[in-house]
Amino acid sequence: MKVLVFSGFYLPGYKGGGPIKTIANLVATTSDAVDYHIITKDRDLGDTSSYENINSNAWSSHGGAKVFYCSSGLRGIVRGWLQVLRGSHDIVYLNSFFSPFFSFVPLLLCKVIGRRVVLGPRGEFSLGALSLKAKKKERFIRLFKMLGLNKGVVFQASTEFEKSDIYRALGDDIDVFVAENIGLLEAPEAVPCKVFDKLKLVFISRVSPKKNLLYALEALKDVKALVSYDIYGPLEDADYWQQCLNVIAELPENVEVAHKGELTPNQVVPTLSQYDMFFMPTQGENYGHVIAEALCAGLPVLISDQTPWRGLEARGIGWDLPLDDKGAFVQAIEQAHAMSADEYADFRERVLAWAKQKFENPEAIEANKAMFEYALKKK
Template identity: 45%
Template sequence: MTKSRAVNAERRKGNNDMRPTVLTFVRHYLPGYKAGGPIRSIANLVEALGDEFDFRIVTSDRDSIDTKPYPGLPAPSTWIPRGKAHVLYLPPSKRDFLSIAQILRTTPHNALYLNSFFDPVFTTLPLLARRLRVAPEKRCILAPRGEFSAGALKLKAKKKAAFMALVRPIGLHNKVVWQASTESERTDILCALKLSEIDVHVAMDIPLTETAPSTKLETRSTGDPIRLCFLSRISPMKNLDFAISVLAQTKCKVIFDIYGSINDNSYWIRCKNLMGNLPNNITCRYKGHDPAP
């Protein structure tokens, strides 16, 4: 632990916590996992910077596509310690404008961190509360999390275009600092928003710092099938159907294992239909959402 981290850890033990507070809104967070990358990105950020910053995370009380909340949650207004952050889990009844505005007013913070552009609850409502001046106008960082890529914008394209046309004239995103994870995403943001003044910074996602256990790799014997793995959410944005279609054209033996939560049932049916039409040299198997043995 560095000297600064040690100092901050000691402050938290007492009553003189001087860390800047980052009020973070994200639709899904730990212990959830079905929403994929954004959960891991925020969790890694908290783990890496949680000694220097006080992360307060507002999120859903259930995982993506789940109908029941996480077990054992206390009252909706209770902040729960989770790792180096405190988390407020909101049930559907507490995801309205007044509730979000109250959280912003009653949670002292130095910065507001939003993790979607199109999310109507966990991004639009906090921004609207700031715009209407019913919540403090603190420094705001918005990470679109890949929502402006060409493939992502094609999904529900008319609805997204209408939303962007609606919020631009009311200045909902005025004075927002944008976070891109890569230079490519920075270009996507600039092309999609077409704002005269826009402040975009590239800050790569922080990877896990844990050392992965060593894995002994075995050489594939001649004639053995090629082993491939798909590890992602199953949704149109992830192009599983394209991967299956490409496999259908190969002549060699392939075992293709699919891991990931099913976020779009109609899309999954399309993928299963493609899997059913694969040639005999391709073995394609869905292995659930947990790759651990």
């Protein structure tokens, strides 16, 4: 089966976040059954120059897939669009709903020539995500419905929660297939002991409104325990980062905050393992690869209830809390801080054991293969 994939960012990039991991893991685990051809940009998020040692606007091999790296500007992306018309692909796989260049135009082309489409919105229909630039997104959804672009499209939901989000946003006549994003187990070499009387918190993600760093910083204003909060990730939104800096300047003396720059993919799990808790009250994730990586690092997670990672406290591996209760986040931090070193070591061992069981599950791999088979046979 030949699948043509459109994604704004792909390997060797990493700043584009979870979608890069999603597609890379998909290729790594299903390329025995699927021949992937990927259309993407020739540079990472925010970069002004292309990747080293790649040929723009030409096909090359990368990690089990053929990749077409579009050069910057309209000419490059047009060459990417033309691959829809030139190739004999069975399915076109889109990895965004709102992207005009990597979803909307390719979808229109697929409609013209009758190509089958699978569309993974990647959490874009969560309430938190839709609240950002809401008017613009409402107009886009109206246009999508008016043109009848849902006909013949299979929407991928990574969970039943995302399935409900898609129906809520687009209506009940949407064809949705649930296929969980594929996570790969990457365990840390060692898990350090918790430092007495100090809780080390960490945030790894793009610094943008959706990831909700500002909310996390606001919550830290009310924490009485001694904590540090290290932030890793590209400063995607300069205005938003300035708002964060304003709050950082107002934090009490018991709270230390620092931006530590960016991490390459192979640095993420080793870095996470050196902390006590992952804290990211995101406004919405359809999967959240960095949450999975934190769990693989044996790190308890403190996140919102706007991700598929639910019931964490009942499993004894973290907290997923509602964003309308900031005090609950403060309480979770205080609770973790109060644990002894031995109690926290047991906490982390429980996280590691759960992650090992979760990410060695082959069901997600088979579900993704079945999704493409379903789209191929769909009438």
